[in-house]
Amino acid sequence: MVTGRPMLSSPFIAPMQFEDPQAAYAQVVAIYDANIAHLRDTMRRFVAGEDVGEHVRACYPFVRVHTDTVARADSTLAFGFVAGPGTYETTLTRPDLFARYYQQQFHLLLKNHGKHRLKLEVGTSSQPIPIHFSFAEHEHLEGSLTAERRLLMRDVFDLPDLAAMDDGIANGTHEPRAGEAQPLSLFTAPRVDYSLQRLRHYTGTSCEHFQKFVLFTNYQFYIDEFVKLGHELMASPLSAASGSDDYIAFVEPGNLVTRRVGQAVQAADALGAAPPRLPQMPGYHLIRADGTGISMVNIGVGPANAKTITDHIAVLRPHAWLMLGHCAGLRTTQELGDYVLAHGYVREDHVLDEDLPLWVPIPPLAEVQVAIEAAVAEVTQLTGHDLKRVMRTGTVASTDNRNWELLPQRTPERRFSQSRAIALDMESATIAANGFRFRVPYGTLLCVSDKPMHGEIKLPGMANQFYRDRVDQHLRIGMRALDLLRALGVDKLHSRKLRSFTEVAFQ
Secondary structure (H helix, E strand, O other), X not given: OOOOOOEEEOOOOOOEEEOOHHHHHHHHHHHHHHHHHHHHHHHHHHHXXXXXXXXXXXXXXXXXXXXXXXXXXXXXXXXXXXXXXXXXXXXXXXXXXXXXXXXXXXXXXXXXXHHHOOOEEEEEEEEEOOHHHOOOOOOOHHHHOOHHHHHHHXXXXXXXXXXXXXXXXXXXXXXXXOOOOEEOOOOOHHHHHHHHHHHHHHHOOOHHHOOOEEEEEOOXXXXXXXXXXXXXXXXXXXXXXXXXXXXXXXEEOOOEEEEOOOOOOOHHHHHOOOXXXXXXXXXXXXXXXXXXXXXXXXXXXXXXXXXXXXXXXXXXXXXXEXXXXXXXXXXXXXXXXXXXXXXXXXXXXXXXXXXXXXXXOOOOOHHHHHHHHHHHHHHHOXXXXXXXXXXXXXXXXXXXXXXHHHOHHHHHHHHHHHHOEEEEEOOHHHHHHHHHHOOOOEEEEEEEEEEHHHOEOOOHHHHHHHHHHHHHHHHHHHHHHHHHHHHHOHHHHOOHHHOOOOOOOOO
């Protein structure tokens, strides 16, 4: 807030208590919409050259619960309840995007604590909404401002405050100040809004299109196959019986939407346009009506990209994410094209060292491991020894040094051998570690594309044959694994294995 200027605030909506999750959600919508409308209206006046004369402020809605007892309903879920007596609170944003999510969390809190007089309190928080997070999807009012007017905007509106966006809650380092409520969610509203903006920038698609199951890859070849498959599905009608291909639309960068045969075109589809160049980490989405389809992102090469994109996708609370990519095989018994199912990680990527110490183990998740192995068996039609011959389970080492082979005295090889690693890449450990950190179920299935320690380096002819033989099969395995995880259900995926001692109530 800029001192010395009177405050032009949106109408304050006082806190109200609710015992009905739908009514609580409706109040969140009312508060958010009123505050966003206030910001957008004032911003339009400012862009038009009007001197609004005041510092303009609008604030996020909040939800708060208070309980005096440790008693609660018995639940098989790992979320949906607070840890014990106290006050718990979080700010909320984009109720249109998170409608199902918020309503589910509200419902579970009342279900698990309602008998003990817990109510949902919804009101207007004191956390300002930065003006950058108020713009509609296709609204770019700020682009017409002069440099002088853009500078003045800093005095008139609240800007993003990085102090309100740290990941202390997710990292387990957050300590509420005296008298401050304990967190109810891993992410505050400003942190969520920041990531929604970043997702649009990095992937070239709106956050509305992201699905609950995510595939990451480090090669465009996989994306090419995903696009091909997406268009094939859209050209065929939906079957009468529900199945694993119940996808109603396919979305590409620039928000280019292809509707499935027989599905009605929506007005927003016309706003999509192919970008002049692909974004840094392009995203593609096979949409299901309930949001449980598959999003696929080409993260490119390196752990920095892997961390960046998972930092932001995590706020969407996906049900699972998997890494499909290429790796260096480290064992003489491996062949080009063999699969590696990671059950442990050597984290030499370093990008998460400050957020997740190296002494924290990243365990394999049984539900994900079983689904991936079952998908490999189903797609390859192999069983028993034949399956083990083409897929090895073991430790994957991830490094931030693409040219690790050139380091002197063969020190990387010694460490890899001591760790019992069977494969090496640059991204898998980061994706798994960030899944652990953000309570998102994770898994890794890699494909051996070279064996540098054994004289088999990538050559053009070998690589082309490898890509033709394996990419389509590898992608179908990953998609089938997600089908199996979807069928398993959210309750079993979001298990206690990813929850800490004192965990937030929101999934």
